[in-house]
Amino acid sequence: MKTYLTPVNEIEKKWYVVDAENKVLGRLASEIASRLRGKHKPTFSTFIDNGDFIVVTNAEKIVLTGNKLNDKKYYHHTGYIGGIKETTAKELLVKHPTDLIFKAVKGMLPKNKLGRAQLKKLKVYAGKNHPHAAQEPADLVL
Numbered sequence: 391m392k393t394y395l396t397p398v399n400e401i402e403k404k405w406y407v408v409d410a411e412n413k414v415l416g417r418l419a420s421e422i423a424s425r426l427r428g429k430h431k432p433t434f435s436t437f438i439d440n441g442d443f444i445v446v447t448n449a450e451k452i453v454l455t456g457n458k459l460n461d462k463k464y465y466h467h468t469g470y471i472g473g474i475k476e477t478t479a480k481e482l483l484v485k486h487p488t489d490l491i492f493k494a495v496k497g498m499l500p501k502n503k504l505g506r507a508q509l510k511k512l513k514v515y516a517g518k519n520h521p522h523a524a525q526e527p528a529d530l531v532l
Contacts (some may be wrong), residue, residue: 396440403511405443405527407520409529410491411451413532414468419494421532426499426508430524439507445447446514450487454479464493488514 406425410418428434429493454462462479482489489515499505513522 395438398438401438401440402438404441405445405525406523406530407445407447407522407527408532409448410446410532411448412439412453415452415454415490415494418446418452418532419491420498421463422491422512423495423498425530426495426511432467437504439504441508441511443511443522443525443527444513445520445527446491446512447518448519449491449514450483450485452490452517459483487516510530 393500408418408422422444424430425444426441428439431440433440459480461477463476464479464482465474465476467474477485479490495512496509499508513520
């Protein structure tokens with residue numbers, strides 16, 4: 391018996407809205423990453439992008455447990471000698487609240503072309519409003 395693989399043009403991709411208000415960052419990010427990959431579908435395959443689109447709202451109201459708000463650090467390098475910069479989660483939440491969720495989900499996806507394609511299906515917004523009403527997204531309770 392051969393294994394059935396769903397053809398790419400027959401994959402149904404739905405849109406979902408997730409409200410991040412008072413949700414724990416890591417638990418929310420792992421569920422979003424799973425949905426972006428399509429692991430909740432019976433047609434899941436590791437090398438096919440069959441996940442759904444996820445719109446996250448209220449990113450500025452995300453919660454980090456313990457003392458992570460002050461202790462968790464994010465690093466980036468400017469490209470110059472000695473150019474490593476660090477930002478705490480608290481500073482990132484104030485300046486760019488969408489980046490916390492984006493970086494958490496990005497770290498849970500594959501590090502290849504497929505992972506980058508799946509990450510493009512994630513839309514994160516700081517407030518309650520989003521411009522994806524035309525796609526008629528369903529509410530997703532996590």
